[in-house]
Amino acid sequence: MTNAPEILRPASYVYGQWHSHPEGQTLYDAIYGRPVAVISSEGIDFAQALAYGREKGAELRKMTFHARARALKALGNYLMERKEEYYTLNLLTGATRRDGWVDIEGGIGTMFSYSSMARRELPDERFLPEGKVEMLSKGGTFVARHLLVPREGVAVQINAYNFPVWGMLEKFAPAFIAGMPTLVKPAPQTAYLTERVVRDMIASGLLPEGSLQLVTGDPGDLLDHLLEQDMVAFTGSAATAQKLKVHPNIVNRSIPFNAEADSLNAAVLGLTVKPEDPEFALFVKEVAREMTGKAGQKCTAIRRPLVPRHLVDPVIEALKKELSKVTLGDPARDDVRMGALVSVDQRERVRETLEKFRADSEVVIGGQEGDLLGGDREKGAFLNPTLLLCRDPLNAKTPHELEAFGPVATLMPYDTLEDAIKLTKMGRGSLAASVMTHDRAEATELVLGMASSHGRILVLNRDDAKESTGHGSPLPQLLHGGPGRAGGGAELGGIAGVKHHMNKVAVQADPTTLVAITKEYIPGAAVREDTLHPFRKNFDEIQIGDSLLTHRRTVTEADIVNFAGLTGDHFYAHLDEIGAKEGIFGKRVAHGYFVISAAAGQFVWAAPGPVLANYGLENLRFVEPVGIGDTIRTRLTCKRKIRKDLRPGETRPTGVVEWHSEVTNQHDQLVATYDIMTLVERARDEFDPPAEPETASDAPAQA
Structure with missing residues (x-):
């Protein structure tokens, strides 16, 4: 037994100061039952x-x-x-x-x-x-x-x-x-x-x-x-x-x-899975891990493993073998794989729930208290992993209504995929579920059947197992929440989690005013033109609304033929006179990608400058066809700017400038629209790491 820990007195931090009180609720450690902290919000x-x-x-x-x-x-x-x-x-x-x-x-x-x-x-x-x-x-x-x-x-x-x-x-x-x-x-x-x-x-x-x-x-x-x-x-x-x-x-x-x-999350072993398949082993390991990780005290833990009826006995035997490897005791020891529940009170609540489960289920693994590797069996909050079997889950109540928030799961046999889906839904809404199968049709039927009652579904098989984060791991990029019993809420989910904390307002105005408010250019707003080409400005000099209206270019038959030869795109609408007349345009037309390539030739600045690279193209739409003899020109306008942080090894500070491009014909009709991003050099600022000092080899020569 290790030395008794110092009694902690965790304080609150409110209105800019730490606040504590000498008396309050005493907390006990989960391993030996010793007092470890006193907390209070008194005052x-x-x-x-x-x-x-x-x-x-x-x-x-x-x-x-x-x-x-x-x-x-x-x-x-x-x-x-x-x-x-x-x-x-x-x-x-x-x-x-x-x-x-x-x-x-x-x-x-x-x-x-x-x-x-x-x-x-x-x-x-x-x-x-x-x-x-x-x-x-x-x-x-x-x-x-x-x-x-x-x-x-x-x-x-x-x-x-x-x-x-x-x-x-x-x-x-x-x-x-x-x-x-x-x-x-x-x-x-x-x-x-x-x-x-x-x-x-x-x-x-x-x-x-x-x-x-x-x-x-x-x-x-x-x-x-x-x-x-x-x-x-x-x-x-x-x-x-x-x-x-x-x-x-x-x-x-x-x-x-x-x-x-907390929800009654399920894991479904597919009907097509055989005991020798990788998915069978994955199912067993995932259930055992979810039962024992955090001593089963996870809101996403697998509470209801569902298996084909003919695989009940093989699954039980495999879980016995897997759970027998789990050593309980003081988590400070290297040879301990599972610690205790958070408190003795919590352990007793789990035991009480286990007794209620006996109305519909029987214990097939656990129920006996084994040896501990450190810790106190009575004063600590230890509970051995326990697996129950509910032989008639479609007509049972307790496994779909009660949760033992500890190292407990209830195995449920099923006969058809329809039954499996119904059983998952009997939990009345869950945070997470898993499907273990390599059969894509089976996975599709299960996922789509279960989707309305779950916040997240993992399909685990031999192809993704090596890199999978597992059943019970919420990820910042993905939704963490679920309908019904799971709370009906949503956390994380990437930027959706940020938006949840913001107020949404619709702003109505003229285009120029809306640009001033949103700091993003929109078509129809006023633009700024000057004699300096926008590609000759660095990131800091470019302003939202900076615009360039290019020279005109008349499209010729040679343009179309040459572009087809260069790219290998010999689509009939471009080169077949008869076929084109019978098509939707009624004539031969230029390739759409020729139009945007020609537009690039109109607005680029050829000489070296602060624009370092084309960073991408988005939102491309071809609106009107461009035929032989049509004349096009392009308006390029700064839509928004995005500062980029310097990455390790980078020495030139940059930002991304998004430009809105509108290509029009001789009738001022829009023929193509898209946004392009350019990587543009910027001045070093306060958020950049200090520049590396010059070495003797790259220092300028001294006179």
């Missing part, structure tokens, strides 16, 4: 905390998406340097280092992901134009576009005990990128680990004051003081989610409430 003015976040949030909203993203990346690096301190506290929660890796480095990794997504997908502005411009009038003088702006409230984030780090950071990251301050309320059982991370986040000095607050103890009347601009995000049990969702103040003020609740 906190929750109305003041919320008001402070709203007021100070103005500083966060003044930052652009990219500025917030850079701060988030720097904060992630700061926390990563201190991760070993978090791993030490993680052991007290009953989790192994492997469990802690998902929580600690997974949480910090989510911050890195959101930092990257924001700099890659969002403008360097405080708002986000969304969707296309809507033309509201025939003459084009009245247009509209949707904008997303930060809500001017506080994101109250109520988290579960099982992921004290990831659970906080996966909510904080998108809220911070969106410009919305966060007030974190962790579950008490593991609040000391959350507090340790928050203490470092505040100490880093990288966050604007008010952008992060923490309440470690009881939330008191916090929800009573929410206002219309605030939000609530909850993770925990479905029962608690339902209670909070109907809180009178939340209902009366129409406060957005997002719930991510």
Whole structure:
């Protein structure tokens, strides 16, 4: 038995100061049952905390998406340097280092992901134009576009005990990128680990004051003081989610409430799978891993493994073999693969639920208490992995209604794919499901049949197993949520998680005014032309609306024939006189790609300059055909600018300039439209790393 840990006194951080109280709730470690922390929120003015976040949030909203993203990346690096301190506290929660890796480095990794997504997908502005411009009038003088702006409230984030780090950071990251301050309320059982991370986040000095607050103890009347601009995000049990969702103040003020609740997730082994197939082994390993990872305390854990009836016995035998490798005990030991539940109270709740399962199911693995490799069987919160078998799941109730939030799963046989789909839906909505099959038709039927009741479905087989992140791993880029019992909410989902924290407003105006507001050019707005070709300007000199109207070019038959010879495109509409007359154009027409190639020849600046490369082309549409004898010209207008960070090894700062191109004919009819991106050199700025000093070999010669 290791030495007793020091009694921690995790404080709250509200209205710019740390707040603690000498008395409060005592927390015990999950391995030996020793007191490890005392938490309390006594004396906190929750109305003041919320008001402070709203007021100070103005500083966060003044930052652009990219500025917030850079701060988030720097904060992630700061926390990563201190991760070993978090791993030490993680052991007290009953989790192994492997469990802690998902929580600690997974949480910090989510911050890195959101930092990257924001700099890659969002403008360097405080708002986000969304969707296309809507033309509201025939003459084009009245247009509209949707904008997303930060809500001017506080994101109250109520988290579960099982992921004290990831659970906080996966909510904080998108809220911070969106410009919305966060007030974190962790579950008490593991609040000391959350507090340790928050203490470092505040100490880093990288966050604007008010952008992060923490309440470690009881939330008191916090929800009573929410206002219309605030939000609530909850993770925990479905029962608690339902209670909070109907809180009178939340209902009366129409406060957005997002719930991510524990669900009865399923894994389906396909009917076509044989015991010798790789998918059979993958199913067994995935079920065992989900039962034992975090001691089964995961909202995405597999609770209902579904197997073809003729494979029930082989699956049980394989799971017995796999689970026999799982060693229980003190997670500080290298030979321990599974730790304890978070508390003795939680263990007893799981045991009570197991007793209720006996109405429909029988225990086929577990139920006996084996040896521990360290830890205290009574004072600690240990529970051996337990697999139940429900032989008639279509007529059972408890496995589809109750959840034992621990190392417990209920095996269910099925006879047809239709039955398997029905069984997954009997959980009334789930966060995640898995399908293990190599048969694509079977996978298609299962996925489409299950899709309406799930937030995420993994198809696992021999082709993706090596790189798959597994059944229970929410990813920053993907939706984390689900319908019905799973809460009906959505977290993460890439930039969708950022947009969730913003208010959507439709702005109606004339094109030029809308450009001034959105900082993105739209057709019909006023442009600026000068004698200096726009490709001779660097990134900093180019302005939105800078435009070039090119010289004209008449398309000849030689142009079409030569382009066909160069490319090998001999489509009849270009070269066959008779076929073209019988086609939809009634005549021979130029290749569409000749038109945009000719347009490039009209607007490029041939000499070396700040434009370094063509970065891509988007939104290409061919509107009218161009025939022999038609005359075209192009208008090129700066649509928007995107600053690029210097990557390791790069020495020339650059940005991407997006140009809107309109090619018209002699009748001023639009024949083609598209956007091109150019990589343009920019001046070094405060966000760039210092330039490398010149070496003797590349220093200029001295006179």
